[in-house]
Amino acid sequence: MKIRSKLAWTYIILLVIGIITISAYSILTIRSFLLEEGEQQFERDVRSLALTTSSFKNDDQFDEKIRRQAELSRYEMAVYDKDGVRFLTFPDEAFGGVQAYLNNNLMEELERSDGTPIIQNSEESQKLIAYVDLEESDNTAQYLRVSQDKSEYYAAAASIRHIIYAGMFFSIGAVIIVSFLFARYIAAPILRLNSAALDIARGNLDRKIDLKRNDEFGTLADSLNHMASTLRADNKKLKMLNEKQSQFFADITHEVRNPLHTISGALEMLELEKLPPEKKKQYMNTAQKQIKRVARLFEDIKTLQRYDFDESFINRRKIDLKELVKEAEHAYQPIAQKKGLELVTRNITSCKVNADPDKLEQVLDNLISNAIKYTLEGRVTIGLEKKDEVVEVYVEDTGPGIGKEHLDRLFDRFYRTDKARSRDKGGTGLGLSVVKGILNAHQSDIKVESKVGKGSRFYFTLPISA
Structure with missing residues (x-):
């Protein structure tokens, strides 16, 4: 996998995990908040309904008033007498599976509550239920049961959840696009630097990198340019040294060959039997002169070699x-x-x-x-x-x-x-x-x-x- 893909997928995975985590935390937090706020509002409404119910007169309109109150408040309501027997419900279908009387424990708990509603909110139940003691009532009603589906409280949470989901998917899409663009932006100079380094390694020392960036990539590009320039200069020096070395050995060969030829010619002439003494002396002087010349040559070479390699x-x-x-x-x-x-x-x-x-x-x-x-x-x-x-x-x-x-x-x-x-x-x-x-x-x-x-x-x- 190329570095651009690695960078892109790394950013995508990290950011997607972050977005999902934040979104899930936000949904749970909002849902808990809405339910808590709903419970507080539910308790206030139950107190208000209890106060209103206890004020109704015990006449022919009592049942109608209870039904109208339940209808206006949009709560499910059931009324019990002092013995805990239910005698009025609205709507009737909401209480099909509910017992028609209150158990003694609940009644004793309500009597001790001094008119404070008892809220029941279990995870198994789909409803939020409240019981309240009407205490001194102007009618036969003694206890009031109020309930409502929890879905009513989660409706707002569901809307917010949908909004969060939409934002989350939009964010993930944006993250994917931005990650690939960002990875491409980050990887582009790396690829250019890699290509330039390969060119330099292949001997193309004239390659110049112009990133026009002020970050670490720009610094690395300048370093590679400097390295190429240094290698170019060193390569030029090596070529010159190689040429000089080749010329040096060619010159040594030439400089030694000439006196050797002269010495060889003089020795050949000295082998002649009838060579006059003055000619013999002349050829001897010539050979000695050329021998001294070769000796001076190697003495000079020795001096130069010491200069090149001897610190002392x-x-x-x-x-x-x-x-x-x-x-x-x-x-x-x-x-x-x-x-x-x-x-x-x-x-x-x-x-x-x-x-x-x-x-x-x-x-x-x-x-x-x-x-x-x-x-x-x-x-x-x-x-x-x-x-x-x-x-x-x-x-x-x-x-x-x-x-x-x-x-x-x-x-x-x-x-x-x-x-x-x-x-x-x-x-x-x-x-x-x-x-x-x-x-x-x-x-x-x-x-x-x-x-x-x-x-x-x-x-x-x-x-x-x-």
């Missing part, structure tokens, strides 16, 4: 950037001079930071070596610039610059702006990725500013340590 990737301690920059300048000054470039420093003053010196040295090595490698003429500048509570470390060059289309992917693994030229210069394609990984581990980031034909500026910031 960096070992911080207080260091002075001035000393670190000076060491890098001394290491690369001969390389720059050999290429005809000017390697200069700017604003190199003592500046303490809390960082891993070995990893920062690796960052400076990559940035400075890249700057020297790609700068054909001019200079390379290493500098520090203090800004409030941080220090900016930068490396500038006067090289060819980098196009805007490459800046977003410049720090991706194995990404090269000019793949052929980069390989010729012996790069692994992982240097800037290693730089980004090390700086991210320091809660910093590498940034770049570049203009084609005017050079590039790589920089990052670190908090100054007191």
Whole structure:
């Protein structure tokens, strides 16, 4: 059974039970009330009839007066003498099964009642009966019996009962209609949410639920929309990561295959018997150079892997950037001079930071070596610039610059702006990725500013340590 039907039948059963219970209670309460009110009115009427009967004269008109009184009051009346013998009834057919005399017990009870009517209302009897002692009567009548069918009192109750029944059935019909409509209203968003959840589970992450409701269903719809949005973003990231991973392995294969082919070719040439010594030395240098290149490649991959999975990737301690920059300048000054470039420093003053010196040295090595490698003429500048509570470390060059289309992917693994030229210069394609990984581990980031034909500026910031 669907949830809409379950909701509808649950509401119907509960409300119908409630309506029937209230209706039955109302009918019983009204019937009891009407009978109680009827008994009180009956007692008052009996007193009035007794008073009137006792005032009649004992003449020829006595019987006619009794009959007229019974006819006007619409009660059944019987008159008894002082011995309890009935001598007058109206109407006669109402007393066919009634004894013609009163028993002694009843007469004694009437004498003790001092004119108060004795009401008999048993469940077995269909009539309400009253006996009253006329006491000092102006005629031969001593006791009066008055009765009436209980149906007279229940007539109003029957009319009210019919009205209640009609209202009850109308209410039940309305409840059924309203319950189905209400169940449909309640179940509609559930069905929509279920359908949307199934679509999302099947991979349709573009599905959006617009319930326009301010209740819990609206909140759930917003949650599902947020979940779909999150899954959509995660799925996009996974696709990008998968593409990068595929490209990463393809690039590793390519990067390793090229030096291996070179090494294989050099070894084949070294096997020649009549190879001149200078050629043999040349091929040996070529093989060693390519072996070092492969070693650097796997060293860079190892560094990146540690950044991805090792929380203790960096070992911080207080260091002075001035000393670190000076060491890098001394290491690369001969390389720059050999290429005809000017390697200069700017604003190199003592500046303490809390960082891993070995990893920062690796960052400076990559940035400075890249700057020297790609700068054909001019200079390379290493500098520090203090800004409030941080220090900016930068490396500038006067090289060819980098196009805007490459800046977003410049720090991706194995990404090269000019793949052929980069390989010729012996790069692994992982240097800037290693730089980004090390700086991210320091809660910093590498940034770049570049203009084609005017050079590039790589920089990052670190908090100054007191």
